[in-house]
Amino acid sequence: KQKPPKKKLPPGPFGFPVIGQSLSLFRALRTNTGEQWLEQKVRKFGPVLKLSLFGHPTVFLAGQAANKLVFGNDTLTPRQTRSFTSIMGRQTMREMIGDDHRRLRAAFGQFLKPDVLKKYVSKIDEEVRYHIKMNWTGQQTVTVTPLMKCLTFDIMCSLIFGLDRGDTRQALATELVDMVAGMWSIPLNIPFTRFNKSMKASRRARRILSKVIQERRRNLDHGLCSPHADLITCLLSLNQEGCGNEALSEEEIIDNTIFAMVAGHDTTAVLITFMIRQLAKDPAIHAKVAREQEGIAKSKTPGETLTWDDLNKMKYTWRVALETLRMIPPVFGSFRKALKDVEFNGYLIPKGWHVFWASSMTQMNADIFHEPHKFDPTRFENQSSIPPYCFIAFGGGSRICPGNEFARIETLVAMHYIVTQFRWKLSGEDDGFTRYPLPSPSQGLTIKLEPKGDM
Numbered sequence: 544k545q546k547p548p549k550k551k552l553p554p555g556p557f558g559f560p561v562i563g564q565s566l567s568l569f570r571a572l573r574t575n576t577g578e579q580w581l582e583q584k585v586r587k588f589g590p591v592l593k594l595s596l597f598g599h600p601t602v603f604l605a606g607q608a609a610n611k612l613v614f615g616n617d618t619l620t621p622r623q624t625r626s627f628t629s630i631m632g633r634q635t636m637r638e639m640i641g642d643d644h645r646r647l648r649a650a651f652g653q654f655l656k657p658d659v660l661k662k663y664v665s666k667i668d669e670e671v672r673y674h675i676k677m678n679w680t681g682q683q684t685v686t687v688t689p690l691m692k693c694l695t696f697d698i699m700c701s702l703i704f705g706l707d708r709g710d711t712r713q714a715l716a717t718e719l720v721d722m723v724a725g726m727w728s729i730p731l732n733i734p735f736t737r738f739n740k741s742m743k744a745s746r747r748a749r750r751i752l753s754k755v756i757q758e759r760r761r762n763l764d765h766g767l768c769s770p771h772a773d774l775i776t777c778l779l780s781l782n783q784e785g786c787g788n789e790a791l792s793e794e795e796i797i798d799n800t801i802f803a804m805v806a807g808h809d810t811t812a813v814l815i816t817f818m819i820r821q822l823a824k825d826p827a828i829h830a831k832v833a834r835e836q837e838g839i840a841k842s843k844t845p846g847e848t849l850t851w852d853d854l855n856k857m858k859y860t861w862r863v864a865l866e867t868l869r870m871i872p873p874v875f876g877s878f879r880k881a882l883k884d885v886e887f888n889g890y891l892i893p894k895g896w897h898v899f900w901a902s903s904m905t906q907m908n909a910d911i912f913h914e915p916h917k918f919d920p921t922r923f924e925n926q927s928s929i930p931p932y933c934f935i936a937f938g939g940g941s942r943i944c945p946g947n948e949f950a951r952i953e954t955l956v957a958m959h960y961i962v963t964q965f966r967w968k969l970s971g972e973d974d975g976f977t978r979y980p981l982p983s984p985s986q987g988l989t990i991k992l993e994p995k996g997d998m
């Protein structure tokens with residue numbers, strides 16, 4: 544009997560033991576050359592190559608077919624660092640596979656379905672106006688990155704945890720910053736390490752949220768709030784008898800609401816920041832966005848909040864957002880783990896190995912997006928012309944970002960009030976941006992503001 548031929552591993556060196564190519568990739572991300580770093584490897588070894596990242600043998604996959612494999616194959620499951628899982632908790636939907644993952648996605652779906660999302664527009668509108676009044680109005684210059692992080696944090700606190708401005712929101716903000724700081728640290732839980740500080744912050748944040756959950760449960764039981772008031776209440780309401788849903792434990796609710804906050808807050812802040820940067824550099828596109836937004840502002844009475852219908856009229860502004868996400872995706876890429884041997888393009892991805900995908904490999908590919916380095920929002924006029932699995936700023940398949948519509952509302956409402964109230968230009972030279980791992984303008988993006996007068 545002939546033995547079946549042995550499947551071959553992808554080409555490429557593993558590099559130094561343990562470190563592999565991790566430091567080299569980090570350096571490239573920090574200098575915003577991560578894309579070129581990957582392209583160079585693909586030119587040398589082809590679109591399926593092996594390397595070693597974070598101490599794991601890893602296969603890097605590039606191209607549309609590779610994206611389809613990553614997003615459409617349940618044997619490749621998301622992979623987090625050990626510190627991430629310890630700090631964020633083991634019950635996040637990121638850790639779940641199969642039916643458990645579907646159950647959590649369905650629970651989130653109750654909070655993020657379109658007719659519920661519509662109700663959040665006015666709350667987001669209120670947060671944006673308050674933010675602008677407190678931080679932009681009367682200023683001659685502002686630094687956009689930290690402000691956008693504050694704004695998206697406040698919006699999410701209000702809608703994920705149902706926390707209004709005040710001491711509890713502030714306390715939670717402090718703990719979350721400390722938690723996030725340790726997510727990529729060495730998981731050494733001894734006093735004074737970064738990981739140890741983040742673990743302590745995680746315990747304190749959980750205690751705060753446990754109290755919030757008790758209060759929400761009471762309100763829900765006494766009919767004092769709508770089941771869709773915020774994500775926590777929404778997940779608790781699924782536990783009520785007779786609604787036909789499987790109950791979520793308190794731990795699941797805490798882990799997943801914290802995870803939603805972390806997944807959604809910086810990513811959206813990055814998108815708005817880079818749109819503001821783009822408009823400062825491109826007067827023609829700025830003028831078109833301003834025309835669209837001013838048209839909508841004129842149709843409103845003073846002080847009237849934006850509605851879902853208004854957002855649906857902001858078509859050009861959203862195309863600018865999508866083009867920003869194509870060229871500067873907040874999520875550079877991420878990892879999967881092979882639950883069993885997988886074969887792709889004639890190569891073996893052995894069980895237990897990691898798989899790494901990166902958005903830029905299709906989003907900046909000239910065969911898919913003509914003149915990929917040109918900022919051109921018209922590419923998104925006819926979205927069905929973009930081949931599947933090529934625009935993957937929100938991921939794809941069963942793991943596609945469930946918060947993409949939420950992010951759209953936040954972005955459009957924020958852009959509406961900024962564009963209709965101010966003109967701006969960069970305060971100095973545009974000195975590019977770094978990634979750690981999310982992109983961030985090198986100096987935080989300081990802009991000079993000029994008020995447009997009462998709209």
Ligand code: HEM
Nearest residue numbers: 806807810811814873874877936937938942944946949950
């Ligand atoms: C511009 C803003 C955003 C971008 C670019 C973005 C991007 C992404 C990407 C690329 C993924 C998939 C990662 C992978 O497959 O490995 C993802 C997943 C996820 N995102 Fe977002 N996201 C954004 C906003 C949000 C918001 C606002 C929320 C919450 C309301 C959110 C919650 C999540 C969650 C919970 C997952 C995990 C889904 C799962 O594993 O099933 N994201 N996001």
